[in-house]
Amino acid sequence: xxEVRSNTALPTPVPTINPDSAEFWAATAEGRFITRxxxxxxxxxxYPRPICPFCHSQETTWxxxxxxxxxxxxxxxxxxxxxxxxxxxxVLAYVELDEGPRMMTNIVxxxxxxxxxxxxxxVVFEDTGEGSALPRFRPxxx
Amino acid sequence: MAEDVVVAGVGMHPFGRHSGRSLKDLARVAGLxxxxxxGIGPQGVQMVYSSNAMAGMLQGQEMVxxxxxxxxxxxxxxxxxxxxxxxxxxxxxxxxxxxAIRSGAADVVLAIGFEKMFVAxxxxxxxxxxxxxDLDVVAGLGIQFTAVYGMRxxxxxxDGSIARQDLADVAVKSHANGVRNPYAQHRVQxxxxxxxxxxxxxxxxxxxxxxxxxDGAAAVVLARGGALPQPGRPTVRVLxxxxxxxxxxxxAGGPSGATLCAQRAYEQAGAGPGDVDVAxxxxxxxxxxxxxxxxxxxxxxxxxARFFRSGATALDGRLPINPSGGLASRGxxxxxxGLAQLAELTWQLRGEAGERQVHRPRIALAQNSGGWLxxxxxxxxxxxxxxxxxxx
Ligand SMILES: [Zn+2]
Numbered sequence: 001x002x003e004v005r006s007n008t009a010l011p012t013p014v015p016t017i018n019p020d021s022a023e024f025w026a027a028t029a030e031g032r033f034i035t036r037x038x039x040x041x042x043x044x045x046x047y048p049r050p051i052c053p054f055c056h057s058q059e060t061t062w063x064x065x066x067x068x069x070x071x072x073x074x075x076x077x078x079x080x081x082x083x084x085x086x087x088x089x090x091v092l093a094y095v096e097l098d099e100g101p102r103m104m105t106n107i108v109x110x111x112x113x114x115x116x117x118x119x120x121x122x123v124v125f126e127d128t129g130e131g132s133a134l135p136r137f138r139p140x141x142x
Numbered sequence: 143m144a145e146d147v148v149v150a151g152v153g154m155h156p157f158g159r160h161s162g163r164s165l166k167d168l169a170r171v172a173g174l175x176x177x178x179x180x181g182i183g184p185q186g187v188q189m190v191y192s193s194n195a196m197a198g199m200l201q202g203q204e205m206v207x208x209x210x211x212x213x214x215x216x217x218x219x220x221x222x223x224x225x226x227x228x229x230x231x232x233x234x235x236x237x238x239x240x241x242a243i244r245s246g247a248a249d250v251v252l253a254i255g256f257e258k259m260f261v262a263x264x265x266x267x268x269x270x271x272x273x274x275x276d277l278d279v280v281a282g283l284g285i286q287f288t289a290v291y292g293m294r295x296x297x298x299x300x301d302g303s304i305a306r307q308d309l310a311d312v313a314v315k316s317h318a319n320g321v322r323n324p325y326a327q328h329r330v331q332x333x334x335x336x337x338x339x340x341x342x343x344x345x346x347x348x349x350x351x352x353x354x355x356x357d358g359a360a361a362v363v364l365a366r367g368g369a370l371p372q373p374g375r376p377t378v379r380v381l382x383x384x385x386x387x388x389x390x391x392x393x394a395g396g397p398s399g400a401t402l403c404a405q406r407a408y409e410q411a412g413a414g415p416g417d418v419d420v421a422x423x424x425x426x427x428x429x430x431x432x433x434x435x436x437x438x439x440x441x442x443x444x445x446x447a448r449f450f451r452s453g454a455t456a457l458d459g460r461l462p463i464n465p466s467g468g469l470a471s472r473g474x475x476x477x478x479x480g481l482a483q484l485a486e487l488t489w490q491l492r493g494e495a496g497e498r499q500v501h502r503p504r505i506a507l508a509q510n511s512g513g514w515l516x517x518x519x520x521x522x523x524x525x526x527x528x529x530x531x532x533x534x
Contacts, residue, residue, distance in 0.1 A: 013282045021278070045390075047279045047516065053390035073300075075292030076345040077284060081268035084284040092289040092344070094517070102391070102517060104280055117300045134282045 002067050004031040006127040010090060010106055011083040014130045023062055024048050025132040033123050033135060035101070037063040046101035067123035068140060069097040076112045091115055095137050109138035146367030147243045149378040149527065150250070151180025152485035157327040157358035157473030159260050165197060169211035169256040172359035172478075176252065177215075180363035180370055184216035187363070188248040191223050191238045193231035193255035194477040199270040200261050211256060228274040229426065230512030231255060232360065232480025233523035239364045240383045249369040255482075256359035257475035267355055271476075274513040274520065288352055289344035290514055291427040299346060304432055306346060308447045310334040313351045313428040313470060315450075319457060320467025322497040325482070327356050327473030351428045353474035360481035362488070378491045381505065381526040382410035388515040388522075400424075400437040400509055403524040407507070408439070411526045415439030418526075419503035420490050421463050422483035424511040428470035431455070431463055438509060438524075462500040465490060480510035484525060491529040502533040 017025050027034045036048040040057035044065070051058055074093035077084070084090070091107035093115075107115055108124065122140035125133035153175025155168045177183060192208025203210060208222045227234040232255035239251040259267050268286070275285055298304040314334050320326035332350055340349040363370075367379070384406035386399050397405075408414050415438060423434040432446035440461055441449035449455065455463040466472045466486040469479060487506035489495040506527045513520030 010284065011282070015282060016278050018278075047276075054392060073293040073297040075289040075296060075347075076342075077286060077289050078342045078344065079288075080284060080286060081265040085265075087284070090284060092283060092285060092293065094293060104283060104285070104516065106283055117297065 002031045002033060002123050002125055004029065004125040004127055004133050006129065008126040009108060010087055010126070010136070012126050012128045012134055013083070014128045015132055015134070017132065020050055021048065028125050028133040028135060029127070029131050031125050033065045033067045034062050035065055036060040044097070044099040044101050046097070046103045066098045069095040069121055069137070071107065071115065071117055071119045071121060072096040072102050073117055074107060074115055076115070093137070095121055106136045107138065108136045147240050147380040148365055148367050149362060149380065149484070149488045150365040150370045150372065151176045151178070151363035152488045153179055153361050154325045154482060154485055155359040156325045157356050157475055157482070160357040161260060163357070165201060165203070165256055165258050166211050166214045168258065168357060168359035169254060170214050172256065172361040173212070173215050173252070173254050176361035176363050180365070181372060182250065182363065182370065186250055187217050187220060187252045189221045189242055189251045190217060191225050191235035191251065191253045193225045193235040193253070193481070194257060195226055195228055195231050196257060196259065196267070196270040196476060199273070200266060201258065217252070227521040228512030229424065229474070229476050230480055230510045230519070230521040230523055231477040232482070233484065233508065233510035233525060234385065234480065234521065236362060236364070236481060236484055236525065237383045237385050237523050240380055243364060243366050249366040251364050252361060253364065253481060254359070254361040255478035255480065257477045258357045259355040259475060260357055264355070276515055279516065286344065287514065288347050288427060291430055292344040292347050294433060295346055295429055303444045304447045306338070307334065308432060308450060309346060309351060309429040310337040312431055312450055313337045315456060316425065316428045316464060316468045316471040319465050319498055320471025323467050323472055326467045326471055328471045347427050347429070351470065353426050353469040356473035356475040358473055358475035358478050358482070360478045360485050362481050362484055376492050377530045378488050379528045379530050381413065381528045382407035383525050384410065385523045388513070388518040388520040391517045398437050399519050399522040400434055400511060400524070403522045404438045404509070407524040407526050413505060413526065417505050418461060418507045419505050420465060420487065420500050421461065421507040421509070422466060422468070422486055423463055423509045425464060425468040425470055426474060428468065431468065434509060435463065438507065457498060457500055465495065465498045465500055480508070480523065483508040483510055484527070487527050491527060504529050
């Protein structure tokens with residue numbers, strides 16, 4: 001179980017929730033990080049979807065993720081528009097999860113000038129206030 | 143080899159900020175110039191593929207965009223197919239036109255792309271650009287395309303295969319070419335120091351490395367070989383047309399969409415990257431040229447910067463890349479860009495590119511990518527064009 005918090009530095013827009021993603025978003029509100037895993041080829045699938053993009057099997061199930069990974073690459077965004085205009089600089093990153101997939105996310109709770117490729121990170125959930133929370137990542141001990 | 147399809151005419155409206163002009167104005171100029179270049183009138187067009195990405199959000203013209211601009215120039219009563227494929231829409235329209243001719247459905251087809259990104263509220267343009275991704279998955283992340291390219295390049299800076307100086311130098315080269323292109327948006331020579339000192343947008347990218355908001359239009363008339371004889375002018379033939387959608391990257395790695403498309407195109411043409419004499423690649427951020435040189439097979443993986451430093455990609459190099467100035471300098475009005483690339487290459491193959499003419503090219507490659515899906519472009523098209531007559 002990871003932290004779910006409502007006091008956030010970045011905007012937390014409410015995601016679009018559909019029948020395929022409802023279980024994922026319900027889990028985020030409880031601080032649980034899950035995704036689909038293929039029972040045929042054993043790959044973890046990000047983003048979660050019912051059909052495996054690697055072997056096209058429909059035999060996929062929800063499985064917990066450790067919520068840990070490393071920064072694969074990142075960019076410090078210094079100019080942005082809309083709701084994001086007031087929160088620059090912020091970090092957009094690919095995090096390579098311990099289970100394999102790379103996901104796009106934000107790195108939070110960090111000095112943006114110190115973020116580096118290979119840094120270990122852990123998930124933290126940022127509450128949207130509408131029964132869902134956005135998975136973001138923060139620096140973690142090695 | 144499928145039946146010959148030739149580029150019979152090309153035309154552009156200059157790219158830039160055109161505040162007093164409407165979408166119809168932009169499309170009219172590009173469309174009429176392409177018809178004129180092909181030596182036909184509006185009645186000669188049998189079918190149209192029309193590319194625009196953002197007029198739904200920016201001008202409120204969510205539907206029938208092609209029909210609304212085409213009737214301005216008297217193209218009516220023919221099939222008009224509206225195409226949207228983010229930044230790759232223009233080349234998608236071109237690819238569909240090639241298919242229509244090869245299928246026998248038509249002999250003369252117009253592919254036209256137009257975009258007007260300058261609107262009163264700039265944040266609407268940024269929102270429209272953001273929608274080139276899967277918003278269900280990334281809407282909450284403050285995603286912007288500069289940062290997506292920034293992440294690709296950051297990994298290469300970290301492994302030492304590209305230096306920060308290369309990012310600036312390639313932007314200098316793009317602008318040097320754009321200065322010579324009367325259709326380009328940014329026609330100002332810049333220095334590497336200016337590029338590095340310009341405002342940081344998304345590390346490691348600075349303002350002068352990036353394409354910007356732009357208005358413009360481009361059009362191409364395609365014809366079945368022999369349908370529109372143009373005696374006395376070199377013929378530009380479509381050698382290959384290859385397309386792909388994005389795909390989920392296998393964690394074990396694998397070729398990019400651009401690589402897959404290029405391989406398909408080389409196979410269709412019975413040619414290889416070594417046969418390409420000039421290329422226009424999708425450098426929405428100028429340094430992307432370094433990555434695409436590798437992905438298109440112009441140099442070995444990891445060698446993009448070395449290839450660039452050798453001078454091979456300069457106007458007078460072995461394989462000039464983006465003689466037009468590319469997206470970063472010529473400009474990137476989303477739905478028009480792919481057709482601007484093909485117009486540029488047609489001029490290059492004919493020897494009509496003026497001050498930016500490269501030396502006697504025979505085979506040209508255009509690569510146009512659009513949108514973004516978890517690590518890959520959502521749409522990619524690669525085209526190969528050939529000049530059939532010898533240079534004399
Ligand atoms: Zn599978």
